Amino acid sequence: MTTTSALGSGSGLDLTSLLSQMITAEKQPQIDLITQQTTKVSTTISALGALKSAASSFQSALSDLKDPKFFTGHTATSGDTSMFSVTADGTADAGNYSISVLNLASANKIASGNFTGPDAVVGSGKLSISVGDEAFDVDVSSDDNTLGEIRDAINNAPNNTGVKASLLTVSDGNGGTATKLVLTAKDTGANSQISVSVADDDGNNTDGSGLSQLYYSKSDADNSHFSEVNPALDAKITIDSFTATSSTNDFKDAIAGVTITALKPVVDSDKNPTSADLNIAVDTNSVKTAIQKFVTAYNAYAGTYNTLTSYTAASAGQAATAGPLLGNSSANLLNTRLRQGLTNSVTDATPNFNSLAAIGITTKADGTLEIDDTKLSKALSGNMDDIAKLFSGDNGVAGRLDKQLSDSLSSTGLFQNTQNTLQSQLDDLQKQATDLDTRMDAKEASYRAQFTALDSLVAQLKQTGNFLTQQLSNTSSSS
Numbered sequence: 273m274t275t276t277s278a279l280g281s282g283s284g285l286d287l288t289s290l291l292s293q294m295i296t297a298e299k300q301p302q303i304d305l306i307t308q309q310t311t312k313v314s315t316t317i318s319a320l321g322a323l324k325s326a327a328s329s330f331q332s333a334l335s336d337l338k339d340p341k342f343f344t345g346h347t348a349t350s351g352d353t354s355m356f357s358v359t360a361d362g363t364a365d366a367g368n369y370s371i372s373v374l375n376l377a378s379a380n381k382i383a384s385g386n387f388t389g390p391d392a393v394v395g396s397g398k399l400s401i402s403v404g405d406e407a408f409d410v411d412v413s414s415d416d417n418t419l420g421e422i423r424d425a426i427n428n429a430p431n432n433t434g435v436k437a438s439l440l441t442v443s444d445g446n447g448g449t450a451t452k453l454v455l456t457a458k459d460t461g462a463n464s465q466i467s468v469s470v471a472d473d474d475g476n477n478t479d480g481s482g483l484s485q486l487y488y489s490k491s492d493a494d495n496s497h498f499s500e501v502n503p504a505l506d507a508k509i510t511i512d513s514f515t516a517t518s519s520t521n522d523f524k525d526a527i528a529g530v531t532i533t534a535l536k537p538v539v540d541s542d543k544n545p546t547s548a549d550l551n552i553a554v555d556t557n558s559v560k561t562a563i564q565k566f567v568t569a570y571n572a573y574a575g576t577y578n579t580l581t582s583y584t585a586a587s588a589g590q591a592a593t594a595g596p597l598l599g600n601s602s603a604n605l606l607n608t609r610l611r612q613g614l615t616n617s618v619t620d621a622t623p624n625f626n627s628l629a630a631i632g633i634t635t636k637a638d639g640t641l642e643i644d645d646t647k648l649s650k651a652l653s654g655n656m657d658d659i660a661k662l663f664s665g666d667n668g669v670a671g672r673l674d675k676q677l678s679d680s681l682s683s684t685g686l687f688q689n690t691q692n693t694l695q696s697q698l699d700d701l702q703k704q705a706t707d708l709d710t711r712m713d714a715k716e717a718s719y720r721a722q723f724t725a726l727d728s729l730v731a732q733l734k735q736t737g738n739f740l741t742q743q744l745s746n747t748s749s750s751s
Contacts, residue, residue: 291719299712306708310701317694319580319596323603324687326576327610331677333569336562337670343660345555348530352548356509357533360552364529367552372510372545373534377460377521380504382488383440385480385497386450390420390439395482398471401426401455404463406433412483414473419453422486426455434458435466453486457504461519465490465504507534510545527552556652559659563648566670567633570614571640577607578638602690606680611639613673620667625651625658628669 336342344362355373380403387394396417399410408431412422419439426437436456444450457464467489474482478495488498506517509532516526523532530552538546579595581603586592597603615635617626624630632647652659663670680686 291716294719295712295716298715299708302708303705306701306705310698310705313694313697313701315596316600317691317698320600320602320687320691320694323573323576323580323597323606324681326573327606327677328681330569330573330610331674331681333562333566334670334674334677336558337566337663338665338668338674340660340664342562343559343656343664345558346529347553347555347557349551349553350548351550352538352546354536355538355546355548356535356550358530358550360530362529364527364552366554367527369527369550369552370510370512370547371532371550372547373537374508374510374515374545375505375537376534377507377519378502378505379457379460380464380466380500381454381456381502382466382498383455383501384453384486386444386452387419389441389449389451390418390423392419392451393417394419394422394485395472395474397473397483399426399483399486400469400471401433401435402467402469403434403457403459404465408433417483419451423453434464454501455498456502459519460505460507460521462504462506463519468498509534510547554656556649556656559656560648560652563633563663564643567641567643570610573610574638574640577603581607600690602686605686606676607639609676609680610673611635613669613676614641618662618668620665621661622658625655625662627662631659631662 341362346360346362346364346366348358348360348364350356350358351371356371394412394417396412396414399412399422400407401410408429410422410425410429412425416422416425423437423439426432426435434457436458438454438456440452440454441449442452455466455468457466468486469489470477470484470487472482472484474484476482477484478487478492480497485497488496490496490500506519507521507523508515508517509523509526510516511526511532516523518524518526518534521534523534526532527550530550532550538548540546577597580597581600582593582595583598584590584593614628619626628634628641631651632644633641634644636642660668662668665671666675678685682688
């Protein structure tokens with residue numbers, strides 16, 4: 273039996289090329305259709321993603337405007353930023369004040385008399401250190417009674433109520449050096465006054481010998497052995513000539529909703545305190561900026577929508593073109609909802625401020641917004657409560673737009689449902705392509721088997737023909 277090693281070798285025909293052409297002719301139209309449909313669905317998914325991103329950015333621009341508290345903001349301005357700084361919250365009332373800084377708050381600091389150095393032995397016993405109304409004890413044993421060890425014992429005392437101990441080495445005035453124990457209150461204010469009482473093991477608690485060298489009471493100057501470096505002072509300012517004090521340099525709610533931070537006393541040439549204005553005003557600039565941001569973000573969305581849903585009619589030498597979302601129901605529905613949210617009047621708002629157009633924001637022919645800056649600035653001046661009602665709350669422009677966008681962009685919303693449907697279509701097209709490959713592979717195998725059988729048959733017929741020809745030739749020769 274005759275066998276063939278390659279398709280067509282028996283018949284001499286190019287059966288491999290013929291088989292390939294047959295498969296391609298049957299498969300390619302179907303592949304082209306699947307590819308075309310896949311490209312269209314993929315492009316739609318991508319376009320919806322771009323539109324969703326633009327809509328999400330627009331929603332972010334609504335965050336301030338939908339909040340009623342945003343419209344209660346105030347700005348506070350210092351007339352002399354070297355003298356004081358100021359901030360205001362939403363509870364502040366607009367107004368002007370005259371501020372003078374008389375003195376800053378300071379923490380009490382006291383320094384001991386001179387010792388020969390950190391290793392100088394002071395004495396033993398017990399120190400009771402108080403800051404204002406709070407006190408703590410420090411035991412000083414005869415084994416740990418140097419100036420440096422006493423410093424460490426104070427700092428490491430578990431019940432230390434707010435005193436920092438340090439050593440200061442300075443000139444003793446005689447060409448040598450002296451070391452002082454310095455105690456500093458951690459907090460500022462008149463209540464940071466430090467006192468040190470002593471239970472001296474030598475029996476005398478106030479003399480200048482032993483541990484009593486560290487005795488100090490501001491009211492007992494004759495027996496005290498510390499000197500005051502910084503007094504314990506409250507900060508003091510005047511507001512319209514009325515005095516206010518604070519244990520720190522911050523004055524909170526001396527004016528309701530306002531924090532004044534004293535920075536430096538300022539005096540005139542006669543050493544008299546000078547004053548500077550403090551102005552509190554409704555924060556129209558932040559609201560105006562938020563409205564401009566709102567318009568810019570919407571216009572970016574509208575520009576994206578217009579591009580993705582555009583249509584250009586055919587012209588000389590140019591075919592008609594259409595955006596990937598032209599006629600897309602999800603894109604059109606979202607746009608309709610947003611346009612309604614922008615243009616419908618707000619029923620809860622003041623009649624003269626119940627629409628964007630009333631404050632100078634109008635819609636152009638291409639669907640984008642434009643601002644009449646003069647009209648907007650006029651509307652913001654003295655009408656902040658009305659502007660708040662227009663934008664904020666569930667029924668305000670920003671509030672209802674935010675809800676519409678949340679519903680549309682959520683994981684169960686309009687866009688996600690559409691994208692899920694499109695993804696299912698993609699998956700189905702991929703399955704169609706896989707199934708087509710499987711079918712065509714099977715068909716190619718079937719054709720190949722038939723061609724192989726045909727090729728073998730032709731080869732056998734050729735062999736038989738050759739044999740018969742040879743026999744006839746032999747017969748003629750013998751005759």
